[in-house]
Amino acid sequence: MSSHSTAENYQGPPHVHHMDAPTAYSAAKLGMWLFLATEILLFGGLFAAFALFRWMYLEAFEHASQQLAWGWGALNTLVLLFSSFTAAMAVEAAQKGNNQRVFRLLAITIGCGFIFLIIKFIEYRAKYVHGIWPSSAEWNDPQFNAHYKSFFGLYFCMTGLHALHVILGMGLLAWALRKARVNRYSKEYYTPVEVGALYWHLVDLIWIYLFPLLYLVGHPSWHTPFGH
Amino acid sequence: MSDTQHNTQGDYLHNPSGLWSWVTTTDHKRIGLMYLFTILLFFFVAGISALIMRTELAHAGPDFLKAQQYNVLFTLHGALMIFLFIVPGIPATLGNFLIPLMIGAKDVAFPRLNLLSYYIYVIGAIIAVIAVIPPVETLSFLKSLGFTGPADTGWTFYAPYSLDTGAAIPWMVFAAFVLGFSSILTGLNFIVTIHKLRAPGMTWDRLPVFIWGSYATAVIQTLATPVVGITLLLVIMERLMGVGIFDAKLGGDPVLYEHMFWFYSHPVVYIMVLPAFGIVGEIIPVFSRKPLFGYKMVCYASLAIAIVGFFVWAHHMFVAGISDFSAIAFSVITFGVAVPTAVKVFNWVSTMYKGSISFTTPMLYAMGFVFLFMVAGTTGIFLATLAVDVFYHDTYFVVAHFHYTIQGGAVIGLMAGLHFWFPKITGKMYNELAGKIGWVLVFAGFNLTFIPQFILGMEGMPRRYFDYLPQFQPMHMLSTVGSFINGFGYTFALLNLFYAAMFSKVKAPANPWNSLSLEWKTASPPITENFAETPIVTEGTYNYGRPVEGLAH
Numbered sequence A: 001m002s003s004h005s006t007a008e009n010y011q012g013p014p015h016v017h018h019m020d021a022p023t024a025y026s027a028a029k030l031g032m033w034l035f036l037a038t039e040i041l042l043f044g045g046l047f048a049a050f051a052l053f054r055w056m057y058l059e060a061f062e063h064a065s066q067q068l069a070w071g072w073g074a075l076n077t078l079v080l081l082f083s084s085f086t087a088a089m090a091v092e093a094a095q096k097g098n099n100q101r102v103f104r105l106l107a108i109t110i111g112c113g114f115i116f117l118i119i120k121f122i123e124y125r126a127k128y129v130h131g132i133w134p135s136s137a138e139w140n141d142p143q144f145n146a147h148y149k150s151f152f153g154l155y156f157c158m159t160g161l162h163a164l165h166v167i168l169g170m171g172l173l174a175w176a177l178r179k180a181r182v183n184r185y186s187k188e189y190y191t192p193v194e195v196g197a198l199y200w201h202l203v204d205l206i207w208i209y210l211f212p213l214l215y216l217v218g219h220p221s222w223h224t225p226f227g228h
Numbered sequence B: 001m002s003d004t005q006h007n008t009q010g011d012y013l014h015n016p017s018g019l020w021s022w023v024t025t026t027d028h029k030r031i032g033l034m035y036l037f038t039i040l041l042f043f044f045v046a047g048i049s050a051l052i053m054r055t056e057l058a059h060a061g062p063d064f065l066k067a068q069q070y071n072v073l074f075t076l077h078g079a080l081m082i083f084l085f086i087v088p089g090i091p092a093t094l095g096n097f098l099i100p101l102m103i104g105a106k107d108v109a110f111p112r113l114n115l116l117s118y119y120i121y122v123i124g125a126i127i128a129v130i131a132v133i134p135p136v137e138t139l140s141f142l143k144s145l146g147f148t149g150p151a152d153t154g155w156t157f158y159a160p161y162s163l164d165t166g167a168a169i170p171w172m173v174f175a176a177f178v179l180g181f182s183s184i185l186t187g188l189n190f191i192v193t194i195h196k197l198r199a200p201g202m203t204w205d206r207l208p209v210f211i212w213g214s215y216a217t218a219v220i221q222t223l224a225t226p227v228v229g230i231t232l233l234l235v236i237m238e239r240l241m242g243v244g245i246f247d248a249k250l251g252g253d254p255v256l257y258e259h260m261f262w263f264y265s266h267p268v269v270y271i272m273v274l275p276a277f278g279i280v281g282e283i284i285p286v287f288s289r290k291p292l293f294g295y296k297m298v299c300y301a302s303l304a305i306a307i308v309g310f311f312v313w314a315h316h317m318f319v320a321g322i323s324d325f326s327a328i329a330f331s332v333i334t335f336g337v338a339v340p341t342a343v344k345v346f347n348w349v350s351t352m353y354k355g356s357i358s359f360t361t362p363m364l365y366a367m368g369f370v371f372l373f374m375v376a377g378t379t380g381i382f383l384a385t386l387a388v389d390v391f392y393h394d395t396y397f398v399v400a401h402f403h404y405t406i407q408g409g410a411v412i413g414l415m416a417g418l419h420f421w422f423p424k425i426t427g428k429m430y431n432e433l434a435g436k437i438g439w440v441l442v443f444a445g446f447n448l449t450f451i452p453q454f455i456l457g458m459e460g461m462p463r464r465y466f467d468y469l470p471q472f473q474p475m476h477m478l479s480t481v482g483s484f485i486n487g488f489g490y491t492f493a494l495l496n497l498f499y500a501a502m503f504s505k506v507k508a509p510a511n512p513w514n515s516l517s518l519e520w521k522t523a524s525p526p527i528t529e530n531f532a533e534t535p536i537v538t539e540g541t542y543n544y545g546r547p548v549e550g551l552a553h
């Protein structure tokens, strides 16, 4: 809305032509919660498929799971947990109108997102080098266990889709961060930080389920946390 | 945004003016109209493809189509009708137009998201259309982009067909994913709108039943669509990368595909039909001049259908190799859906009982709806019955049942709504006689098309077949004749409306039907801001035939 240029340093919520500010705030929050529900159901399909295949091909799944580097996974869990913490702190700072602090905390959160993606890339690369990669020569070899294709297929789909959500979440937080730079947040208006953080918590939450399901399901070898 | 610059008290069709103001509009009424024109375009294309199929099927033996062309045509018909026409059919058109008006709001909660969902729909539609174009020499670059030929799997994209066929399934499926995303955004927007933007005094137990129907629909759109979204993405991954999810060759499970597909695609029939229930619930009291019988039951029944509808999906899979236990469980729950549906039918009929009924075109469509939907529901019970379904599954019986639900339900409901709200949307009146003639053609043609298909199914005619045994000839011929009358009826009825919108000189008053709900209390067509002042609601919507104070007729 570009119509709020009446007062140069207006600090309240932006004017929305068809509802008042408290309604706009609660509408945005409800909208985000509903969107989170759709995201959970989106991943729900993958979790359902994983549950089914793990139950049907337990042995193959356990064995395939041991190929994953649980140490990287655990490290990424810590990274995301920490970033969820900084995101929550950013909301509190925004509610107090401390824009500088919001800026710093969101920057750290987004930085954690980058670290997460880098670690994920290292893992993917290791799999790629070992030929565990859809449509590689090894993968298409008839000798390759078909149930491994289910496990690693789901592994790549689940973590890939999750990584995409990490990137989306970083974009959302960057949008919220830009408003902190121009001191937009105050006691009356902090919606972008709040909905951005909500989304980020979901990204974190999904990973918290993905990590044990994928990495710890098959009695991982504790001596080689970062793979062979 | 220019909301503050133009005349917000002028009518929405002309304020602001110019093509650019339309394509960039965030006005829910305009977005509803843009959706309406787009979906009707696809209704036309998919309808033509049905008529081509019916022409081929008029005689036994191959006539002018090849078997593969027939496969492509029924896929095109199903996919376009479902994903492009009837899923957005009522929610995105009349829902968009009416929800804010009926609850006394100025717009939906997220107007820009609303426009975005329209353009996402358009993108999905374009991909779908390219994916069904047969390969042509001049467009050979499309082939290198993966458009390897029109989809031929049926609209269900069952694995392993969808994984083995050479057709452009990944693109087609991606189009369905994009369209689903648009549907999610629409549903989400409506839920928030109905929760947060009701006018003062518009409590939940005063909401029009169309709002309740739209609300239940939006819940399904929001919660079921993501599941089919991920399913379709997995099909793409499997086709392109060879991950093993649905293909038994790769370690996957085709029955899992059916589970995940029907988890959405059963509830999706309620996305199509619940808003139609709402429309009929608005029309019948107005033209019976009686309060809606059992208002609360009608509202709760919508929610009950939406919720129970999430737990019946495997009735599509009784012969797909699921366990006896789950077959029995899904059969019983499916019977359960019949209860709230029957409650609704009883309520509509009781509303008409001893009413002073005027047989206007919208009322005729609404009454036609009640009859056709009763047939649809009753034959649905046959299909929910395990022993019977083994025989009827994959016969024309299912085809006829499905068309009674979706055409007899959703499309007839849409037609009823288009006629009923036409004066509000356009500010003009349509020709009543022509409207009635259109209704007769649609109703007669529809029954003539699909009653023979019930009989064909009972005699064992399998669905999706390009050819048939000579004994099925007479019924197929009848069905083809009916389908042309049906198609002509829709063309006639819609052209009547279109003609009136463009050329009619008869201006509609604000409230031509003497309805009591809010959308009729503003001008026809409504002003851009919907209401000059936010209305304050002091009573329920259906106090017809009762002395009411302070009502401007």
Ligand SMILES: [Cu+2]
Pocket (backbone or CB within 6 Å): B265, B266, B312, B313, B315, B316
């Ligand atoms: Cu069903």
